[in-house]
Amino acid sequence: MMGLPPINGLYTTLFAMLFYTIFGTSKHFSAGTEAIACLLTASAINNYENVYFSDDIQTNLSLNETGYLSNDPAEAKAIIAMAITILVGIIQILLGILHLGVIAKYIPDSMVDGFKMVIKLNYKKFLNFLNFL
Numbered sequence: 627m628m629g630l631p632p633i634n635g636l637y638t639t640l641f642a643m644l645f646y647t648i649f650g651t652s653k654h655f656s657a658g659t660e661a662i663a664c665l666l667t668a669s670a671i672n673n674y675e676n677v678y679f680s681d682d683i684q685t686n687l688s689l690n691e692t693g694y695l696s697n698d699p700a701e702a703k704a705i706i707a708m709a710i711t712i713l714v715g716i717i718q719i720l721l722g723i724l725h726l727g728v729i730a731k732y733i734p735d736s737m738v739d740g741f742k743m744v745i746k747l748n749y750k751k752f753l754n755f756l757n758f759l
Contacts, residue, residue, distance in 0.1 A: 629668055630703055662745055671706050678702055 678695045695702040721727065 671703050
């Protein structure tokens with residue numbers, strides 16, 4: 627879904643369950659990959675196409691030290707996805723330390739559901755909106 631090899635999704639699910647087994651406390655928690663998170667990560671990865679990696683096979687074979695993350699586009703996409711994941715994790719830890727989760731009480735569930743539906747139905751228009759920002 628994100629343009630990465632399927633094995634990355636399997637590792638994500640496996641390690642999420644492993645960490646939840648060790649650190650989790652909720653009986654009603656469901657861990658795993660989410661479609662919306664994958665779509666947003668894919669849009670971020672696609673924004674960096676031809677900046678940090680090239681999809682042209684001939685270019686990839688001839689690149690040495692040209693500024694790309696990797697000569698392999700799949701590897702470069704994985705590196706970008708890992709960087710995004712680490713950044714989001716750091717932000718979530720900071721929000722947890724500052725106890726800013728109480729803000730979520732004031733966001734109605736209908737607004738969150740509407741946001742999810744817009745992403746699902748108008749993915750391309752939503753990407754254009756994100757690029758506008």
